[in-house]
Amino acid sequence: MAATADTVTKSIRPLDPGFPKGPFTIAKAKGASWRVGLRPHFEYRDLGIDRATEGKVLAQVIRARQPSEGPGDEHTHTLDFQMVYILKGWMKTRFEGEGERTLEAGDCMYQRPGIAHRVLDYSDDLEVLEITIPADFETTTMAP
Numbered sequence: 001m002a003a004t005a006d007t008v009t010k011s012i013r014p015l016d017p018g019f020p021k022g023p024f025t026i027a028k029a030k031g032a033s034w035r036v037g038l039r040p041h042f043e044y045r046d047l048g049i050d051r052a053t054e055g056k057v058l059a060q061v062i063r064a065r066q067p068s069e070g071p072g073d074e075h076t077h078t079l080d081f082q083m084v085y086i087l088k089g090w091m092k093t094r095f096e097g098e099g100e101r102t103l104e105a106g107d108c109m110y111q112r113p114g115i116a117h118r119v120l121d122y123s124d125d126l127e128v129l130e131i132t133i134p135a136d137f138e139t140t141t142m143a144p
Contacts, residue, residue, distance in 0.1 A: 022052030034063075038139060039119075041066050050135035058135035061087070063127040074118040074142040081133035082111040089123035116142055 027047040037044040042062050049059040074094075090104045096116035103109060111117065 020052070020054040020056060022054065025049065025052040036065070037062075039072065041069070041072075049131075053135070055135045056133060058130070058132045060130050061127060062130055064089070064122055064124055067124050068121045070121070072119045074116055076114050076116050076140050076142060077111075077132075077137050078140070079113055079132050079134060079137040081113070081131070083131045084109045084111065085129040087127040087129055089126035091122040091126055091128070092120040094118050094120055 025048045027045075032045050034043040034045050036042075041064065043065045045061040045063075047059040047061065049057050084103070085108045086103045086105050088105050090102060092100060092102045094100045094117065095111075098115075100120065101109075
């Protein structure tokens with residue numbers, strides 16, 4: 001059945017009136033600021049969405065700052081939503097109950113809340129877009 005204006009309109013959920021409607025925000029790539037964050041072998045570029053949404057959503061670009069030295073720590077994140085889109089390069093990750101997965105440029109992954117995972121390897125040119133809800137979340141190391 002083809003979607004019509006009526007069927008599309010009826011299936012859209014109403015906007016959340018409590019969701020922050022922050023200012024229009026642009027994060028320019030030229031002259032962007034990068035910082036070392038959660039993992040020292042990666043650097044992080046905040047895209048300003050956390051400020052615009054009062055901490056509800058984080059959008060950041062993460063890139064390799066040094067070659068892979070082998071598997072990282074197994075860990076979990078306490079959050080409601082995590083999406084990773086591979087912009088450049090590749091990464092190999094092991095997920096609890098899912099096994100090893102290699103993601104390449106153009107691949108997108110939804111990572112369910114609380115799933116244990118470990119980055120096993122990545123290309124020197126790895127760059128990903130990560131979106132999380134909320135912006136600030138706890139990471140728990142399970143095993144080195």
